[in-house]
Amino acid sequence: MIGSELDAAGVRDKDLRQAYRECRRLNAQHGKTFFLATRLLTPAQRPAVHALYGFARRADDVLDSFDDRSVAARADELQNLATALFTRLVEKQHSGNDPVLDAVEDTARHYRIDWQLFDDFLASMRMDLTITDYPDRAALDRYIYGSAEVIGLQMLPVLGTVVPREEAAPYAAALGKAFQLTNFLRDIDEDLTRGRVYLPADELAAHGVDREVLTWCQRNRRTDRRLRAALVEQHALTRRIYVQAERGIAMLHPHSRPCVGAALTLYSEILDRIEEIDFAVFAQRATVSTARRLQVASAGLARAARARFRHRGA
Structure with a gap:
């Protein structure tokens, strides 16, 4: 199936096809819900989405792999990643033999995705090396812009719009932000184990919550x-x-709306699960069942098929 996707995307070079295959493997292995949503895109769109995911995953692995690398070593790895992509996209020189970079470079050129979006993403990844707490909403929003909003902005050219791209951009950014905030709520336990708290300290303090309270909750699973x-x-x-972001779905190309709608539905339902367990986020991880994911995906596939049929008949 990946071969037909690459054919549809016009990727002919043998090495480049292998690079996209590697990004698809990373997406399938590590981003199961996201990967499921990509099945609702047209075959021509999927390789680019896999490439963008592969690049983001590469940076995440530098940060979150449990090994003996020092902060300085991880910072060097992120800087090397930034330098290699800058060399390719801005200086237009080939840099090393790296399948993920090969794929994301090709995607960025094809869809005219600006280097600045990648640089902003990597800036937030660097923040994760040394920043473990955020004093207020403004500080957290600065991190979220690079870690999540720019992902929506990178995706926007691939998804396509029926309005000028800059008109749809705030909604694409909002969707990335909503996904990230959902992760922060779901993953409080995991993040605290890594020494990080992705909730504004002043907003927690307004309810009498600080790190000591969070640590007690984690230790007692309450x-x-x-x-x-x-x-x-x-x-x-x-x-x-999420309500704000949903308004932007109608601005996307009809081919892309089922995918984004399904992703929004599935991620927002994580919030439902958090509410259903009465916010017992240290006792269990809020997840959407496989059956529900398949149900949403099936409905999305039907909508995607109708959208493609209407487009062919237009």
Whole structure:
């Protein structure tokens, strides 16, 4: 199937085809919900999405792999990744033999994705090396812009729009932000184990929550009433961002709407699960069942097929 996708995307070079295959493998292995959503895109769109995912995954692996690398070594790896991509996209010189970079370079050139979006992403990844807490919403938003909003902006040219791209951009950024905030709520336990808290300290403090309270909750696998009140507030804020982001789906090319709609549905339902477990995020991980993911995907496939049929008949 990957061969037909690459044919549809016009990727003919043997080495480049292998590079895209590697990115697809990374997506299938590590981003199961996201990978499922990509099946709702046209075959021609999928390789580019896999390439963008592969690049983001490469940076994530530098940060979050549990090994003995020092902060300085990880910083060097991120800088080398940035330099290699800059050399390719801006200086237009080939840099090393790296299949993920080969694929993302090809994607960025084909869809005219600006280097600055990749640079902003890597800037937030560097923040993760040394910053473990965010004092307020403004500080967290600066991190989220590079870690999540730019992902939506990178994806936008691949998805296509029926309005000028800059008109759809705020909604694409909002969707990336909503996904990231959902992850922060779901993954409080995992992030705290890594020493990180991705919730604004002042907003937690308004409910009497600090690191000591979070650590107690993690150690006892319970959600203190103060933390629950804080999480309810963060949950409501995230819901509002989903409402904003959803308005942008109609601005996308009809071929892309089923994919983005399915991704929005599945990620927003993680919020439902968090609410259903009464914010017991240290006792269990809120997930959407495989059956539900397949149900949403099946409905999306039907919508995608109808959109392609209408496009052919137009």
